[in-house]
Amino acid sequence: MNYKFSEKVSHIQASAIREILKFTSDPEVISLAAGNPAPEAFPVKEITRISNEIFNEDPILALQYSLSEGYTPLRDLLKKDLEAKGEFDPESDELIITSGAQQANAMIAKVLCDPDDIICCEAPSFIGSLNAFKSYNVCLKGITLEEDGMNLAELEDVLKTGKVKVIYVIANFQNPTGLTTSLEKRKGIYELAKKYGAVILEDNPYGDLRFDGENIPSMKSMDKDGVVAYSRTFSKVLAPGIRVGYISAPKEIVNKMVICKQVDDVHTNIWAQVLAYRFLTECDMNEHLASLRKIYKHKCELMLEQIEKNFSSKITYTKPQGGLFVWCTLPEGSDMTSFCTRAVQEFKVAVVPGNAFMVSESDKTASFRLNFSTPTDEQLIAGCEKLGRLSKEMFGE
Amino acid sequence: MNYKFSEKVSHIQASAIREILKFTSDPEVISLAAGNPAPEAFPVKEITRISNEIFNEDPILALQYSLSEGYTPLRDLLKKDLEAKGEFDPESDELIITSGAQQANAMIAKVLCDPDDIICCEAPSFIGSLNAFKSYNVCLKGITLEEDGMNLAELEDVLKTGKVKVIYVIANFQNPTGLTTSLEKRKGIYELAKKYGAVILEDNPYGDLRFDGENIPSMKSMDKDGVVAYSRTFSKVLAPGIRVGYISAPKEIVNKMVICKQVDDVHTNIWAQVLAYRFLTECDMNEHLASLRKIYKHKCELMLEQIEKNFSSKITYTKPQGGLFVWCTLPEGSDMTSFCTRAVQEFKVAVVPGNAFMVSESDKTASFRLNFSTPTDEQLIAGCEKLGRLSKEMFGE
Numbered sequence: 001m002n003y004k005f006s007e008k009v010s011h012i013q014a015s016a017i018r019e020i021l022k023f024t025s026d027p028e029v030i031s032l033a034a035g036n037p038a039p040e041a042f043p044v045k046e047i048t049r050i051s052n053e054i055f056n057e058d059p060i061l062a063l064q065y066s067l068s069e070g071y072t073p074l075r076d077l078l079k080k081d082l083e084a085k086g087e088f089d090p091e092s093d094e095l096i097i098t099s100g101a102q103q104a105n106a107m108i109a110k111v112l113c114d115p116d117d118i119i120c121c122e123a124p125s126f127i128g129s130l131n132a133f134k135s136y137n138v139c140l141k142g143i144t145l146e147e148d149g150m151n152l153a154e155l156e157d158v159l160k161t162g163k164v165k166v167i168y169v170i171a172n173f174q175n176p177t178g179l180t181t182s183l184e185k186r187k188g189i190y191e192l193a194k195k196y197g198a199v200i201l202e203d204n205p206y207g208d209l210r211f212d213g214e215n216i217p218s219m220k221s222m223d224k225d226g227v228v229a230y231s232r233t234f235s236k237v238l239a240p241g242i243r244v245g246y247i248s249a250p251k252e253i254v255n256k257m258v259i260c261k262q263v264d265d266v267h268t269n270i271w272a273q274v275l276a277y278r279f280l281t282e283c284d285m286n287e288h289l290a291s292l293r294k295i296y297k298h299k300c301e302l303m304l305e306q307i308e309k310n311f312s313s314k315i316t317y318t319k320p321q322g323g324l325f326v327w328c329t330l331p332e333g334s335d336m337t338s339f340c341t342r343a344v345q346e347f348k349v350a351v352v353p354g355n356a357f358m359v360s361e362s363d364k365t366a367s368f369r370l371n372f373s374t375p376t377d378e379q380l381i382a383g384c385e386k387l388g389r390l391s392k393e394m395f396g397e
Numbered sequence: 398m399n400y401k402f403s404e405k406v407s408h409i410q411a412s413a414i415r416e417i418l419k420f421t422s423d424p425e426v427i428s429l430a431a432g433n434p435a436p437e438a439f440p441v442k443e444i445t446r447i448s449n450e451i452f453n454e455d456p457i458l459a460l461q462y463s464l465s466e467g468y469t470p471l472r473d474l475l476k477k478d479l480e481a482k483g484e485f486d487p488e489s490d491e492l493i494i495t496s497g498a499q500q501a502n503a504m505i506a507k508v509l510c511d512p513d514d515i516i517c518c519e520a521p522s523f524i525g526s527l528n529a530f531k532s533y534n535v536c537l538k539g540i541t542l543e544e545d546g547m548n549l550a551e552l553e554d555v556l557k558t559g560k561v562k563v564i565y566v567i568a569n570f571q572n573p574t575g576l577t578t579s580l581e582k583r584k585g586i587y588e589l590a591k592k593y594g595a596v597i598l599e600d601n602p603y604g605d606l607r608f609d610g611e612n613i614p615s616m617k618s619m620d621k622d623g624v625v626a627y628s629r630t631f632s633k634v635l636a637p638g639i640r641v642g643y644i645s646a647p648k649e650i651v652n653k654m655v656i657c658k659q660v661d662d663v664h665t666n667i668w669a670q671v672l673a674y675r676f677l678t679e680c681d682m683n684e685h686l687a688s689l690r691k692i693y694k695h696k697c698e699l700m701l702e703q704i705e706k707n708f709s710s711k712i713t714y715t716k717p718q719g720g721l722f723v724w725c726t727l728p729e730g731s732d733m734t735s736f737c738t739r740a741v742q743e744f745k746v747a748v749v750p751g752n753a754f755m756v757s758e759s760d761k762t763a764s765f766r767l768n769f770s771t772p773t774d775e776q777l778i779a780g781c782e783k784l785g786r787l788s789k790e791m792f793g794e
Binding site for chain 1: 399401402406410433434441445448452456460495497499503511525594632640650659660661665666
């Protein structure tokens with residue numbers, strides 16, 4: 001039988017990251033290509049204790065069908081926390097628990113976008129979100145990401161078409177670049193979204209992982225006009241395997257998302273929601289976050305130091321103040337794809353080619369992404385040393 | 398700000414079941430409206446033990462990111478089990494773990510259907526799937542469900558339009574009717590799907606809950622032509638709150654679903670997948686299923702006996718051989734909505750009005766759904782007695 005697939009899915013293919021990760025099954029290969037939290041960052045002892053307590057105290061709660069909106073005590077707690085930061089308005093906002101922020105971001109496209117509606121995103125941006133948007137047949141427009149955030153003039157030019165439904169922004173320690181959007185640009189994006197009636201999807205998976213510099217207010221905290229949908233996740237601060245995220249947004253939008261959630265997967269694994277709730281109420285989250293920042297600060301500094309020491313001086317790179325990634329750029333006009341291919345095949349180090357994060361993988365970029373959260377210190381040092389040798393062979397000292 | 402939502406979601410609204418369930422928060426109300434497994438059916442002791450072992454033996458496995466296809470040992474085990482039943486062909490089929498069968502069924506619509514493509518479903522059918530299909534803007538055609546399954550002539554008339562992508566069938570103890578499709582009709586549906594190039598989505602959540610009569614081969618077990626996608630779930634045999642389902646289908650279809658899964662929620666909660674795997678390998682599933690069948694056989698017989706004893710003889714009803722539901726039909730031309738409304742408001746018994754399960758809630762039906770899995774024996778007896786009084790008041794002895 002011949003299957004005719006929907007237009008939606010014909011637009012997406014398996015992410016290039018997954019293709020690269022295939023090489024990493026080779027035990028010889030050092031992977032700087034992942035985006036996983038450091039395993040030592042998981043609070044295993046507390047999670048084990050809490051999980052046991054859940055089953056000893058109220059097993060049926062953790063096993064029976066639950067509400068599509070999410071576990072009520074967890075939702076109420078998150079609303080209170082966000083409200084304290086000025087990121088949730090009980091008058092106008094609602095909050096839904098999702099199966100990771102991935103589902104929250106994908107659902108925003110599902111509820112707001114018809115085919116050919118435009119979603120503006122940073123170029124480069126997180127491939128998982130770009131593919132999620134493509135899977136609803138939207139038209140993606142990449143806006144050049146500068147040191148301090150999107151190019152506002154480019155953004156306004158696209159907004160002028162009147163077809164932009166959503167502006168997708170990862171304002172803190174962006175994936176893949178590690179760059180952070182400045183306060184001025186956050187205000188600028190907010191004003192433009194308001195002026196042209198677009199919704200901002202502010203995706204903030206790494207905000208709690210700032211290990212340098214001063215915190216910058218979220219766009220959600222500026223929102224007086226129902227412009228911002230704000231997605232967060234427990235993946236980077238608790239554990240990604242439990243798949244618990246959430247999004248706070250204007251009530252009308254969340255109400256539609258609840259209906260979508262009901263038909264997409266009924267509700268998020270309830271054991272994981274109770275686990276997250278009990279962790280937040282029984283453990284010292286601030287202390288836990290401090291320990292995470294310590295781990296990532298160390299790993300980031302180690303990687304930057306090894307890049308400085310080993311890489312060809314022709315390669316430029318970002319110096320993130322948080323998150324999991326460093327973005328490296330080869331000299332103008334050099335062949336990034338052959339660099340990444342030689343890196344994994346000859347030097348046994350996996351990195352992610354930058355075009356994986358562009359709106360179209362055919363878009364030109366001389367950059368690649370390095371991850372410092374997953375590898376061990378030894379792997380970081382050995383991996384950067386090997387990449388250094390390749391870079392000097394290709395581009396000189 | 399005014400939000401313009403996508404056409405997709407403007408087609409769906411919160412399910413009527415949820416509206417009814419609101420009344421059930423009133424402690425006075427006896428709910429025969431749910432579809433939850435009996436809490437006493439959960440193997441709490443084994444799940445508690447296995448969950449503790451997971452965290453004691455390999456916590457990182459249960460907390461770190463995992464594969465979109467699902468946990469490999471669980472997938473391999475399920476493939477082997479299905480292959481033994483003739484329901485998986487290693488040559489041509491693949492299998493993906495989903496966040497409940499709800500996600501598997503919704504994804505079939507996402508990967509196969511463009512707007513206005515037709516999905517044929519039984520009328521009545523499971524509202525959760527109908528709304529999932531609507532959320533991809535498909536055109537639903539309800540095919541009259543007879544005692545032994547879909548009316549094949551009606552089905553073929555719709556297939557002749559050439560626009561049918563999917564035929565959705567719950568062949569065993571269907572939700573909401575409790576009816577089972579005969580072997581002849583399964584063969585008939587299969588031949589028609591093959592002839593007109595439509596995919597059969599065979600949804601089998603209740604197949605293991607047969608407590609009477611002989612097992613009937615699935616359409617998937619007849620599939621030599623890559624026609625059938627076969628979705629199953631752990632919701633009714635282990636626990637629904639863990640949200641673990643799976644679907645076996647021709648490789649080409651599953652490969653597309655893996656890409657969708659990656660962008661929809663990355664992967665299903667991995668702790669829950671390891672839990673399901675270890676339960677299947679460490680516990681006696683046959684013994685567990687036998688105990689479930691015993692529970693549901695008792696509850697079903699009790700409900701049928703109480704209906705027989707209390708209801709007006711003008712009300713007809715199905716006698717299911719498995720599953721969770723009984724379907725009752727009022728005398729021709731009577732007002733089902735007022736019956737259901739009076740039942741919950743005056744007699745404090747919640748049932749689900751049959752129109753909730755029709756392609757359009759405005760479609761006429763004189764039927765309503767009763768659930769026997771969730772209520773206690775006492776609630777079953779009291780609920781049927783109250784409904785009996787109402788039925789005799791409205792329709793005589």
